[in-house]
Amino acid sequence: MTSGFKLFFPARRAALIAAALSVAAAFPVCAQMGPPIAPDAVTPEIENKSDAFDVPFVPSHDNVLKAMFDMAKPTATDYVIDLGSGDGRIVIAAALDHGAQGFGVDLNEDLVRIANQRAGKAGVAEQARFFVRNLFDTDISRASVLTMYLLPEVVQELRPKILRELQPGSRVVSHDYHMAEWRPDEIRLVELSPDQQEAIVYFWTVPAKIAGRWEWSLSHPPYFDDERIGYSAVLQQAYQDFDGRMEITLADSRLIEPKLAGKRIFFATVGELKERMVRHDFEGVVEGDRITGTVRLSGGFPTITLPWSAQRTGAAD
């Protein structure tokens, strides 16, 4: 399955490139990351040790934070993890403005110290904690919201870890860089200030794993007689996209309008029941090897909605 998603990077403004390059003389890798907000304006005592790390310290602009939260919608029930947390602004703002809990990790111990001090001063030291840790060695399985402002190759390297460790339905936001073939669910262009370039925020929902063979049966008059009718679907998946083939009582039917949003799955098919063509609209929630939801049957007889439950019975062929 191929993705139609094309690479999309922010437009660079000439004046800002000049400004970025002058800062880059002091912080060599910053030029790749967009307009560095002078670190000494934010965190005076930090020495930028970026050369040793995968990504330099460049704090996210307030407007980027607003966009990230607008897209990921953290609440008091969410756990936010920021990979490469810098001065802690993302997790602190998530705690202060949205009541979320969470932590950030950074390799720069000065930044981690400052982030913890800032959380203390803001009165959210319990909800927003910061650790000196390599982001690649961090257990992110608790995150219902994962945030990142890293470099393209780092974001892409994190993709399998994100898909492996995060629960389906968790939200991921990334400042400026995307995850290549994993098409974002939403992209926002964020205006910074007039003298700065725009930023981009990418948003994904972690999809449930639905590849494999699924089976179920249905029975309800007037669509069915007394016997239960057997269905099967063999699904292939690439991130949130899926396709496959279906059978209704061993007769091939086409899978149409497939959609996967985190744990919620939707698809339809048309098949013959009692010599009439019947449209089936399935929707359900994927929990491990089971999908539970409803199917709406229409065409030929009065429309009805029935409970639906499917079981994964094997791998995709």
Ligand SMILES: C[S@@+](CC[C@H](N)C(=O)[O-])C[C@H]1O[C@@H](n2cnc3c(N)ncnc32)[C@H](O)[C@@H]1O
């Ligand atoms: C661009 S800054 C983002 C800071 C913050 N997340 C924000 O958006 O304001 C990236 C941060 O990642 C940290 N970093 C770089 N490589 C890292 C690694 N392997 N593990 C943890 N942190 C890392 C840097 O020290 C820096 O503070």
